[in-house]
Amino acid sequence: MTGTRIAHPSVDDRKARGADARELTPVSSHAGWRPATDRPDPVALLEEQNLTREPDLVPVRHGRMMVSPFTFYRGAAKIMAADLDGTPTSGLVVQLCGDAHLSNFGVFASPERRLLFDLNDFDETLPGPFEYDVKRMAASFTIAARNNGFSKPDTWASTLAAVTAYREAMAEFAGMRTMDIWYAHLDEDEIMHGIRATVAGTEKQAKGKNRKRHGSKDHADKKQGKAARRAEKIAQKTREKAHRRDSLQALSKLGEQVEGRYRIVSQPPIVVPERDLAATYGMSADEVGQAVRDQLRAYRRSLQDDRRQLLERFQIVDTARKVVGVGSVGTRAFIALLQGRDAGDPLFLQVKEATASVLEDHLPKSRYRQHGERVVQGQRMMQAASDIFLGWTKGVDENRFYYWRQLRDMKGSAEVEMMEPFGLTYYARLCGWTLARAHARSGDAVAISTYLGDDDAFDQAITDFSARYADRNEQDHADFVDAVRAGRVPAVEGV
Numbered sequence: 001m002t003g004t005r006i007a008h009p010s011v012d013d014r015k016a017r018g019a020d021a022r023e024l025t026p027v028s029s030h031a032g033w034r035p036a037t038d039r040p041d042p043v044a045l046l047e048e049q050n051l052t053r054e055p056d057l058v059p060v061r062h063g064r065m066m067v068s069p070f071t072f073y074r075g076a077a078k079i080m081a082a083d084l085d086g087t088p089t090s091g092l093v094v095q096l097c098g099d100a101h102l103s104n105f106g107v108f109a110s111p112e113r114r115l116l117f118d119l120n121d122f123d124e125t126l127p128g129p130f131e132y133d134v135k136r137m138a139a140s141f142t143i144a145a146r147n148n149g150f151s152k153p154d155t156w157a158s159t160l161a162a163v164t165a166y167r168e169a170m171a172e173f174a175g176m177r178t179m180d181i182w183y184a185h186l187d188e189d190e191i192m193h194g195i196r197a198t199v200a201g202t203e204k205q206a207k208g209k210n211r212k213r214h215g216s217k218d219h220a221d222k223k224q225g226k227a228a229r230r231a232e233k234i235a236q237k238t239r240e241k242a243h244r245r246d247s248l249q250a251l252s253k254l255g256e257q258v259e260g261r262y263r264i265v266s267q268p269p270i271v272v273p274e275r276d277l278a279a280t281y282g283m284s285a286d287e288v289g290q291a292v293r294d295q296l297r298a299y300r301r302s303l304q305d306d307r308r309q310l311l312e313r314f315q316i317v318d319t320a321r322k323v324v325g326v327g328s329v330g331t332r333a334f335i336a337l338l339q340g341r342d343a344g345d346p347l348f349l350q351v352k353e354a355t356a357s358v359l360e361d362h363l364p365k366s367r368y369r370q371h372g373e374r375v376v377q378g379q380r381m382m383q384a385a386s387d388i389f390l391g392w393t394k395g396v397d398e399n400r401f402y403y404w405r406q407l408r409d410m411k412g413s414a415e416v417e418m419m420e421p422f423g424l425t426y427y428a429r430l431c432g433w434t435l436a437r438a439h440a441r442s443g444d445a446v447a448i449s450t451y452l453g454d455d456d457a458f459d460q461a462i463t464d465f466s467a468r469y470a471d472r473n474e475q476d477h478a479d480f481v482d483a484v485r486a487g488r489v490p491a492v493e494g495v
Contacts, residue, residue: 011446018450021090027453029088030131031461033468036086042079042476043483049078052355053330056280060269061329062491065477066484069470070147070417072477073140074103074326077124078358079476080136083469085362089129090451094443095381097435098124098359099327100133101140102162102416105431107188107242109410110385115188115242117430118383119438120411123328124357125378126366130439130448132359135465137435138163141428142466143473144416154421159466161425163459165432167452173440174449181440185384186433188239195235198426199228231423234415242412247346250408254320254348255337262343264320264335269495271335273320280321291396292319292336295351299404302376302391311389314338314347324352331355332400335407348407349389353400370394372403382438 009017050058065075073080077099097104097119104121141162145155173181256265264273272280274288281288296316300308317337324333332353339346354371368374372392380386387405394401414427439448452458484491 014444014446015450017444018090018092018447021092021447021451022453025088025090027451027458028461030135030458031464033087033465035083035472040082042076043480043489045078045082046076046480047489050330054280054332056269057323057330059490059492060323060495061326062480062484062489063493063495064326064329066481066491066493068147069474069477070143071326072480073143073473074101075329076473076476077136077327080139080469081124081132081358081362083472084132084135087131087135089131090448092130092443092448092451093127094130094133094439094448095378095441096124096126096128096130096133096359097122097136097378097382097438098126098128098133098357100137100435102137102144102427102431103140103413105434106411106413107239108387108412110185110187111388113410115239115410115412116384117186117188117191118385118434120413121325122375122379122382123352123354124359125375125382126357126359126363127442128359128363130443133435133439134163134166134462135469137166137431138462139466139469139473141424141431142463142470144419145421145424146470146474148417148419148424150421150424154425156463156467158421158425158428159463160456160459162428162432163462164456165429166436167432167449167456167458169433169436170440170445170449170452171454173436173445176445181437181445183384184437184440186430186437191430192232192235192239195232195426199232227420227422230420231426234418234423238412238414242410245408245411247348247406247408248344250348251337251346254335255346257343261317262337262339262346263318264337266320270323271320272322273318277321289319292316292334295393295396295402296336298393299391299402302373302393302404303389307388314340322350324350328352332395332402349404350407351402351404353395354392354403355401371401373401375403381442384437 061075065072099121100119104119105117106120107115107117108120110116138159141159142155145158251262254264254271255262264271266273266276274292275285277288278285293316300311303311315338317339319334319336322333322335323329334351336349336351337346338349354375356371357366360366366374368377370392376390376392379390387409390405392403419427483489
């Protein structure tokens with residue numbers, strides 16, 4: 001019996017691979033992007049996605065995407081996947097997030113109950129060229145900065161910061177021992193320490209300049225210092241809010257007591273309990289409930305034994321369909337309320353449909369036939385620590401797949417639309433470092449770092465790409481709004 005032969009190239013061989021890739025695909029080739037002459041119609045791509053989505057929720061998705069080019073971009077992963085196909089790549093493959101825009105980073109609790117900052121959405125995860133994630137992330141900063149009314153220099157600076165942080169972090173990981181990369185993480189204390197150090201450095205720099213000269217630049221330095229302190233306060237509030245977000249807090253928002261028992265409150269179309277879903281799925285309330293319980297038993301089998309036994313201490317109380325996000329709106333998503341020792345011991349689980357990754361139209365298909373497992377295994381590979389209740393099931397319907405996780409486990413996200421240049425640039429550095437660490441876990445950090453180089457040529461090229469892609473995204477958004485106004489696609493705004 002023979003096993004798969006695993007290659008273990010030397011560090012020199014890995015550096016040579018990166019150098020060869022840099023020669024074949026110069027980093028400067030990532031600049032100057034233009035849409036392909038045979039580019040698919042973006043609206044048609046979205047319509048294609050809608051074919052497998054809940055018909056009554058498709059207009060909600062469209063309404064959310066109409067709001068701005070920024071919200072449109074969040075829901076347009078399929079469009080960008082098509083645009084990235086055929087763009088220059090180095091041939092260096094990692095486990096991709098597949099949708100690494102800046103709103104898909106955030107904080108959540110580790111099993112040790114520490115807040116970690118990491119990627120938090122893996123619906124599109126698939127192995128592929130590392131550049132795909134970097135470009136998706138970088139373009140999101142350009143689009144967000146424009147959405148917030150930043151000047152061109154500030155927009156360029158925030159985007160550049162994300163890419164520079166990625167490159168510099170990858171160089172750091174290239175010099176690390178293998179296990180040190182695996183254990184690397186960014187927790188709440190490190191984030192707050194970094195912000196405070198940056199604030200202190202900004203204020204010290206401003207004071208030093210003020211001793212040498214006066215005038216309008218003094219005012220700009222003071223303004224920068226105030227922005228830094230505001231960013232620190234916002235980060236602290238986000239941290240405190242995340243610590244309060246647990247199943248008890250969810251119960252106060254999503255639950256109600258009826259005859260002494262909790263159930264999920266009806267808030268259509270965002271939250272529709274199982275007792276009201278019969279008409280939607282052609283099943284009685286009892287049939288819906290039984291299907292959910294069958295799914296719960298199948299899901300438990302995907303967990304490792306200690307976590308399965310922990311989950312078995314809870315019993316299911318109620319379930320509901322719950323709309324989430326922007327890009328996921330219309331896919332089937334549910335929440336389940338479980339109870340432990342008594343009504344004051346709730347556990348909320350989220351059940352999200354996993355469809356084929358948008359990248360599978362352009363890259364080799366996943367090794368996992370079950371898309372729920374594809375999402376879970378990709379998440380475990382990329383995150384420093386994952387939800388203890390992360391698992392998957394096959395749905396009742398043919399070709400429907402799901403993954404499960406806790407609904408609220410000290411989860412928190414940045415309010416990107418409220419960020420000023422200082423805050424967005426600092427956040428960009430966090431995201432760049434985090435994406436590099438996620439890629440270093442599955443890819444060859446030595447080869448990727450060698451390819452990126454030790455100057456800013458790659459950073460500048462990707463930032464140029466981002467500006468060009470942001471232009472295209474704005475036009476796509478305008479065309480999409482026109483399609484809604486013309487009646488081609490339905491939309492419900494404000495939901």
